Amino acid sequence: MRASCCRAFRRCSRGSTTCKTVADLGSAFGAGQITLERGVLRPHRVVVYVVRADRFYDRPGNSYLDGAPRPYADNDRRFALLGWAAARIATGADPAWKPHIVHAHDWHAGLAPAYLRAFERDGAPRVGNVMTVHNLAYQGTFPASAFDALQLPADFYAVDGVEFYGHVSFLKAARLARTPTTTAASRCSAGPRRASRRAPIRRGNRTSCMRTTGMRVSRPRICARSSAMARRGSAT
Numbered sequence: 001m002r003a004s005c006c007r008a009f010r011r012c013s014r015g016s017t018t019c020k021t022v023a024d025l026g027s028a029f030g031a032g033q034i035t036l037e038r039g040v041l042r043p044h045r046v047v048v049y050v051v052r053a054d055r056f057y058d059r060p061g062n063s064y065l066d067g068a069p070r071p072y073a074d075n076d077r078r079f080a081l082l083g084w085a086a087a088r089i090a091t092g093a094d095p096a097w098k099p100h101i102v103h104a105h106d107w108h109a110g111l112a113p114a115y116l117r118a119f120e121r122d123g124a125p126r127v128g129n130v131m132t133v134h135n136l137a138y139q140g141t142f143p144a145s146a147f148d149a150l151q152l153p154a155d156f157y158a159v160d161g162v163e164f165y166g167h168v169s170f171l172k173a174a175r176l177a178r179t180p181t182t183t184a185a186s187r188c189s190a191g192p193r194r195a196s197r198r199a200p201i202r203r204g205n206r207t208s209c210m211r212t213t214g215m216r217v218s219r220p221r222i223c224a225r226s227s228a229m230a231r232r233g234s235a236t
Helices: 010-014 075-090 111-121 144-150 171-177 186-195
Strands: 002-008 020-027 033-041 046-052 101-105 128-133 141-143 167-169 181-183 201-203 210-212 225-231
Touching: 020 046, 020 075, 033 075, 046 075, 075 101, 075 111, 075 144, 101 111, 111 128, 111 171, 128 171, 141 144, 144 167, 167 171
Parallel strands: 002 210, 101 128, 101 210, 128 181, 181 201
Antiparallel strands: 002 225, 020 033, 033 046, 046 225, 141 167
C-alpha cells in the first residue's frame, strides 16, 4: 500500500469522495476531537486517510499563514499533530492497514519519527522510517517553550533530540529514531551531510513506505488538508 500523510484542508475535502470514519484518535494538542477518515482523491482514485481536526485546519488563509498574512500562532501544534497522526496510523490506528516504513518529508513531518520512537518505548512495534529533506533552509524552529505541548518524553529535549540552540527543531527530531536521511536533489545534500555525523544522507531514494508531508497540493499524491493519504499498492 502507498500512503501519504498530510494535513487536511478544505481543498482536499472538495477533491475527495465522502470519507468514512475508521478511527477515533481522541483529543491531543488542543485540537479538540480528532478522527481518522478514509476516502478517495479524484480524479486519480488515490485512497486517502484524512485527519479530521477542524479546530486546527478548517481556517482561512493557507497552510501556514492566516489571512493577514501571519504565521498561525499554533503552527507548532498543528504540524505536531501531522507527525503524531502519521505515527498513530503506522502503529495500527486503522486495523485494516499498517505501513512497513514511514517516509517523512521536510520539517513539517519531522516529528513523525520522534513519535514512533516514543510509541516504541510504550510497547508499540518498531516501524522503519526515512526522512527526505527538500529545502534545508526551513527547519521548523520554534521556541523551547513549545516543547511542553508536543507530548513527547521529557528527555527528547536534548542535543541528540529536538533541541537546537535553545529552540525546538522539528527537522532535527528525526535524529531521535536514528532516521536515515535522503535529499530530493543533489544540491541539497552537501549541507546536511556536513551538518550531521549521525544521520546518513542518501540520494535517489526509492523506498516503499508511508509518505508524511506538510506541503500543499501540487501533485496527485500530496493533499493539503490535515490528511493522511493512502494508496493501495506499494507505499511512498
